[in-house]
Amino acid sequence: MIKATVVGSVEIQANLNKISTAAKQLISHAVFKGVADVEKEAKMSIQRGGKSGIVYQRYSPKRTHRSSAPGEPPASDTGFLVNNIKRKMDMDKLGGEIRSRAAYSKYLEYGTSKMMPRPYMFPALEKHRGKIKTRINRAVAVANRRGSK
Numbered sequence: 001m002i003k004a005t006v007v008g009s010v011e012i013q014a015n016l017n018k019i020s021t022a023a024k025q026l027i028s029h030a031v032f033k034g035v036a037d038v039e040k041e042a043k044m045s046i047q048r049g050g051k052s053g054i055v056y057q058r059y060s061p062k063r064t065h066r067s068s069a070p071g072e073p074p075a076s077d078t079g080f081l082v083n084n085i086k087r088k089m090d091m092d093k094l095g096g097e098i099r100s101r102a103a104y105s106k107y108l109e110y111g112t113s114k115m116m117p118r119p120y121m122f123p124a125l126e127k128h129r130g131k132i133k134t135r136i137n138r139a140v141a142v143a144n145r146r147g148s149k
Contacts, residue, residue: 023143028093030139034132035096039087041124042098045073046082070116073123074108081105098124 019027053067053075068075076082084101098121111117 026139030135037128051075073120074118
């Protein structure tokens, strides 16, 4: 099991408890859009063409498949990986996560002793990190303006 602790989370939660329901709704909407953007980007990176790995024959059904090269997002073959990437919002709607339920997804993201990584989740987050921060900051600013009136 992996556990992450946010430094200062007690202070953050205390501040969140002080804000209005309307402000929480604004922030929640910004977080939801960010989570949705990352989910969409992760899926699109897998589905987009341009992979440069090896081509090999697949069966059931018979077809050729071009794999991804190390460092590229995985190449879609059956669609199983993409169909198992899901988003989930936290109970308070102020956080969320994107995860893949495909058992092999962690091996693609991080690699193994025999395969270099084919990351798709972390690059999706990094691509949208700035936009997510901007949206949340904007929501907080709007909430502060509304609260001070």
